[in-house]
Amino acid sequence: MASRKRLTPEESRLSALEAARALLIETGPQAVTLKAVSARIGRTHANLLHHFGSASGLQKALAEHLARTVCQTIVEAVHASRAGLGSPREVVDLAFDAFDREGAGALTSWMLLTGNEDALDPIIAIIHDLIDELAPTEPPEHIAERRLHRETLTLVLLALGDALIGGALAKSLGLPRDAARERAAAMLEASFAEHLPG
Template sequence: MSIVKFPIKGEAVARKRLSPEASRLAALEAARDILVEAGPQAVTLKAVAARIGRTHANLLHHFGSASGLQRELAAYHAESICIDIGEQIHRFRGGDIGPRDLVDMIFDHFDKAGAGALAAWMLLSGNEDALNPVVEAIHRLVDEVGEGGHEDGNLHKLTMELVLLALGDSLLGGPLSMSLGLDRGAGRDIAAERLAQSFAAWQALQNQ
């Protein structure tokens, strides 16, 4: 009696022939999942290849090295984060969400989605150039949502403040708030208060 072997869920998809761009995108999505699940140190060519049913050589062809994979993951992650933030900023300005809602979304990207840990890992591993696409994506976002485009210096300063707060909170927010006897959400409270003040000033200018 022959035994019928059914494919493991996802196996057929993983082994299906993909275009180079589709294969690259699948690898980046898998890398992002691994980042969230196990941290940046787990994002290796071998791990990503195993996740999508490809070979190590195939990933080398697309990214060249582990640092190349990290670089493209950072750019891919930053682009998707900035798109999300841009949409939420428009909702915030329209009154659909409040300052804390926007801050929570930004902080969650750096904390739960792993952007902060990835940035720190790349810096510590000497892969500083990989952060350039992240900085560029944030810069484009600021120019797109700013009323004065590139000349909107106040928005640039606020963005830098929020990003640094979110990055710092994702790395040290837990132990630092505990050490100082503050609530774990203290960093988010500070950022939300700062955002509310900045938005009130922006509204005042618009009404002049």
């Protein structure tokens, strides 16, 4: 019988977060329990308690993991777009997909409904760091940075809302399914065009 590979604490934690993310995408946020994750990775419930403390601790860690992964991807897409290697639509698609296909919208709603609002703190902190990284190098009081904050807020709210009710709302209004994405892409294209060197 083959022995199970011994994982470092960080590898064990990452394995649990990836399993939780898969459960979130496959089944929804209600499936992200310590029992389900431990069964998926072949670890004990006690092992996960050691890493996360509780189910809400697991959800909070998952929210942070998703936010960090998604925000890093968005940062790379924005830099590529600014360098002429990508487009604002790619940035929009990444943000919208994170909340829809990657489950961040469902997880956010679930945490709010179950009274685990503080689990959103890591997402907010990481988005704030993303804004700081993408903001122009001008002084903080410069209007361009405030515009970037507003655009980021708009993009996140559009992506979250679209993940939750976008399909039904677009259908009831007789709009194409990707109408919100198109609107967000137009906003970013206008902003990027205004800030191109030239």
